Amino acid sequence: MSSDEATLKQVEECIRRIRDPEIGRSLGDLNMIRSVRSQTDGQIEVAVELPTPVYPNRERISAAIREAVAESCPEAPAPDVVFSSTVRGSESGGTIGLQIKNVVAVGSGKGGVGKSTIAACLACGLKAAGARVGLMDADVYGPSIPHMLNASGHPAATELKTTDGQTINRMQPIDAGGIKLMSMGFFVDPDRAVVWRGPMLHKALTQFLKDTEWGELDYLIIDLPPGTGDVSLTLSQLIGLAGAVIVCTPQQVALLDAVKAIDMYQQVKVPVLGVVENMTGEVFGRGGAKKKAEELGLPFLGEVPIEACIRIRGDEGRIPALFEEDNPARPHLMGICEQTAIQIARQLLETPKMPQLEVL
Numbered sequence: 001m002s003s004d005e006a007t008l009k010q011v012e013e014c015i016r017r018i019r020d021p022e023i024g025r026s027l028g029d030l031n032m033i034r035s036v037r038s039q040t041d042g043q044i045e046v047a048v049e050l051p052t053p054v055y056p057n058r059e060r061i062s063a064a065i066r067e068a069v070a071e072s073c074p075e076a077p078a079p080d081v082v083f084s085s086t087v088r089g090s091e092s093g094g095t096i097g098l099q100i101k102n103v104v105a106v107g108s109g110k111g112g113v114g115k116s117t118i119a120a121c122l123a124c125g126l127k128a129a130g131a132r133v134g135l136m137d138a139d140v141y142g143p144s145i146p147h148m149l150n151a152s153g154h155p156a157a158t159e160l161k162t163t164d165g166q167t168i169n170r171m172q173p174i175d176a177g178g179i180k181l182m183s184m185g186f187f188v189d190p191d192r193a194v195v196w197r198g199p200m201l202h203k204a205l206t207q208f209l210k211d212t213e214w215g216e217l218d219y220l221i222i223d224l225p226p227g228t229g230d231v232s233l234t235l236s237q238l239i240g241l242a243g244a245v246i247v248c249t250p251q252q253v254a255l256l257d258a259v260k261a262i263d264m265y266q267q268v269k270v271p272v273l274g275v276v277e278n279m280t281g282e283v284f285g286r287g288g289a290k291k292k293a294e295e296l297g298l299p300f301l302g303e304v305p306i307e308a309c310i311r312i313r314g315d316e317g318r319i320p321a322l323f324e325e326d327n328p329a330r331p332h333l334m335g336i337c338e339q340t341a342i343q344i345a346r347q348l349l350e351t352p353k354m355p356q357l358e359v360l
Ligand SMILES: Nc1ncnc2c1ncn2[C@@H]1O[C@H](COP(=O)(O)OP(=O)(O)OP(=O)(O)O)[C@@H](O)[C@H]1O
Pocket: 108, 110, 111, 112, 113, 114, 115, 116, 117, 118, 139, 142, 144, 225, 226, 278, 279, 280, 304, 305, 306, 307, 308, 310, 311, 312, 314, 315
């Protein structure tokens, strides 16, 4: 082994032991080091693969790598750290033929707390960061996602031939700025109420999930109707959800309902990824959801202030505009995307895996 190779080996050994600041395990254990190699100018390049494109403050990893190399291999030059990302996922939709790495439900106890807004923002933020994203509006009674993303049309039906010669019918999702979107809103007259019994709802949702040509996705975000457990139960029976994001406003009445919703997800064995406090500000107060999350031992995914621009962009069908550089809501919304993605990665990669306790 040349001295060059020996140095690279030594550098790799020392950076493998660095703890990832978000998930808390070593970069080596998490398989996050793609390569350590010499460049033509004699510099060392360390290629790190993040588990999500919305990994927060990745500079902490480059700083830790440079520091560890300076300390343990003082003869080696300071390394260049380059990042890429490959979303990790449980591929849990595989049993019903989906190629979706992570299915994430967005729910709440109370209605009107901003679930659809947060679901649309999660999809837009993850998309803006480069992930392959789908969004399914499972609120069959009040589908609002198509309006928020200014998407309309009728999903085209296509016939596909399987390898064993069978013909299956698939629906093409509507493209909403690169997000694959499916909603009951595309099938019903916007002014007509949908009156359905539980089994029909179950069937419609199953079809939406299974018969849509989602293709390969990193994240499929599902906007749930408020309250009831039947839709969540349907979903959890069909696929292994990566987890549920609970949206809540800071005031007491909303928190009580959120606690019930969390209990319901836990009963149907859907992991709760964490709680988002939406509409923080003078009207509803601040910090209630964070405190409740802490009490329940759940991650807090961040707060989104009550801001006229969020309501206005939603009404205009321009939710993606909230992610423009100068938008005041952007850092909050991006923070929610980051924390959600990190919790998904953590659930997947964390060891030892804690057994889920039954909520009595
Ligand atoms: N942080 C915020 N600041 C200002 N307005 C907001 C905020 N979040 C949501 N809104 C607005 O509040 C209203 C309700 O939001 P949204 O439709 O997302 O709630 P929901 O929980 O999905 O409601 P439903 O229970 O009816 O499905 C919308 O007009 C939306 O634009």
